[in-house]
Amino acid sequence: MSTHPAAHSRSTSLTCTALSFSWPDGTPVLDDFQIAVGPGRTGLIGVNGSGKSTLLKLFAGVLTPTDGKVKVMGSVGYLPQNLVLDTGLRVDEALEIADRRAALHAIEAGDASEENFTVVGDDWDVEERALATLGELGLGHVGLDRTIGEVSGGESVLLRLAALLLSRPDVLLLDEPTNNLDLYARRRLYDAVSSYSGVLVVVSHDRELLERVDQIADLRDGEVRWYGGTFSEYQEALAVEQEAAERMVRVAEADVQKQKRELADAQVKLAKRKKYGQKMQEQKREPKIVMGLRKRAAQESAGKHRIMHAERLKDARERLGEAEELVREDAVIRVELPYTTVHPGRDVLSVRDLVMPYGARLDGQFELRGPERVALTGRNGAGKTTLLRTIAKQLAPLSGEVEAKVVSRFLPQRLDVLDDSLSVAQNVALLAPAATNNLIRARLARFLFKGAKADQAVGTLSGGERFRATLAALLLADPAPQLLMLDEPTNNLDMASVRQLTEALHAYEGALIVASHDEPFLESIGITRRLHLGVEPAGLDAPEEHQGPEGP
Incomplete structure (x- = not known):
């Protein structure tokens, strides 16, 4: 350390x-x-x-x-x-x-x-x-x-x-x-x-x-x-370290192969010597005592030669193992979103003159069609989470209309949909009663909950682990979502997992609504337009493109 x-x-x-x-x-x-x-x-x-x-x-x-x-x-x-x-x-x-x-x-x-x-x-x-x-x-x-x-x-x-x-x-x-x-x-x-x-x-x-x-x-x-x-300088230093570590691995791998060849060559030579000795003994060209001494000497030499090459190979393998330990291969989630194609032009969501609890509102009409990717933006308190919960039918609107015309799933910011007292596997089973235990555990393994990890109580999980468990439960539920709503999905993820989530969302063929303050993440998932709630304070520019209706 x-x-x-x-x-x-x-x-x-x-x-x-x-x-x-x-x-x-x-x-x-x-x-x-x-x-x-x-x-x-x-x-x-x-x-x-x-x-x-x-x-x-x-x-x-x-x-x-x-x-x-x-x-x-x-x-x-x-x-x-x-x-x-x-x-x-x-x-x-x-x-x-x-x-x-x-x-x-x-x-x-x-x-x-x-x-x-x-x-x-x-x-x-x-x-x-x-x-x-x-x-x-x-x-x-x-x-x-x-x-x-x-x-x-x-x-x-x-x-x-x-x-x-x-x-x-x-x-x-x-x-x-x-x-x-x-x-x-x-x-x-x-x-x-x-x-x-x-x-x-x-x-x-x-x-x-x-x-x-x-x-x-x-x-x-x-x-x-x-x-x-800073973090940028850390990344540069780490990149240099990893390049050197990978180079060491390549050198060590080449050495292992070399030692394997030399050991094989030595064994071939020893086999030839043994065969020659047997031939000489059969032909009795030398006195018996001389042949015995020669045989013992050959056996001792052969044993030393074999041990030497075996030790060299062992040392080479140890060096390879040490070099491989320096190369980082962080475990990352493998998210496989359901194949849920939404054809262009299909009506997915309709919202009109919506007044919601806590003073949030969305004036006018908002329509989502086809596999659009909408970024829901706005300051804290503008009503982003309230709007998503209203669309997900967790909250009833005070007035106005909201209609999701396809199957939707909502991943909340608070990650409070799981029971802390139950294990990860038990929570997923509650949301997917038709799924077999083997299917549940296979899916959880893709989210790094392998073996005993799947039996760990949700209440003992870290923030990132809880996110993975919740996402796994959402994606395993039936039927699969054609509208996926995510509320601040990157909050509890490490950077490797954010990259994996980004790749998974690129493969998703349904419609997306993502509430996030993480601009690099929004850009990386191919947002097609924005729905902006509220008014930005003086001195802070609101996103210029795809402006949506405003709330208070």
Whole structure:
């Protein structure tokens, strides 16, 4: 394992020594793990299920290690991947300044009790700092007296980040912070990360965010390798490493073949010598004692020769194995979407003057025909998820018409369609009662749930693993979808799996509606037009082409 340059300095802030962690059911995550993280902004990357989120929870004290030690120097602020805030909380309560704010207002109103001064302490500008922090994160319109239930999911993430920044932690831990954030909110978060001067560790697959870090920590096979610089610089360094590793494999393979040939040649020569010796003995051209000595010497020489070549071949194979271990072949999902051709011109979806719950609306008429690929875009709170849930008949419209004219399937952003208490295989069986156990397990194997993994409880899965399980269940359900609706599908996927999902969607011949803030992903799946909800704030350009009806 490579060690970070700051690992042995006094300024090291996060240290794990001989750390092991397993889930209650015995599933191991980390074993005898070591890491030391120093000052600066660190991007922690790795494939789904490698233990990134678990490691952050161990740093934050949310989880307790099975064995070993976690040492953190200073205070810690932690933003989890799946943030859940009480919708009844006021914004100042979510920012954790309600007590100081109330005491401050009481003092301003004439209540000079010692208790109020104790609560305020030296934080006399707490309200001004809170409003300034909200403004920097694009939340200047959110009043301190509003409730969490009045803001969008993306805004609640930024509110939690604002609370962390206000508390001024020595160490800031962020787990997939851009999930569910619109482009405007992402830019605000990028700025906050770029300007953060403390110790920051961020787990993310957001490439633009990872361009703001000082070093990359690559968690793989229970070890961390460090790369200085941004994600682009990491990719360049990794490409050079992999090219050298593949070259070593080719050299080692050639050496193995060479040693095989030399061993075969040696065996042929030894066989010829043995045959010649037998011939001489049969013809009795030399005294018996001489022939015996010659035979023994030949046998000893032959044995040494054979052992030498066998050892050379063994060594060559070991070198090949070592070289192959350096070449990365990350397991990726193999998504096979149902063959569901939708012919051009066929009516797929019709929406007219739709008024939905939570204040979302879609004025006018929207028609989807044939195998169109529609990107559903808009700021957090514009109603994208609400529209998809309405089309999927999970919500009833307040007025207007919505009619899906083909079989549709919906993959929700919250991934809450599976039962946490059941295994992956059991969940899929519930949604596909006619499928055999062998068919279910064969399909799950394509999503990397092989053997015992298919029997793992859904509640113990990582975000990316849960996505794979949900997608597998959706695609195995009958009948197969001709309209596929995806809500932020790349949020919990590692980059290799995003590429696989992209390839699978390219092969899909049905209609698509994809709600996503991930512009590179939308471009890669061949979007044919956009349906934009809401109005972009000043200073942020909305997509220019394929504008759809607007909501509030």
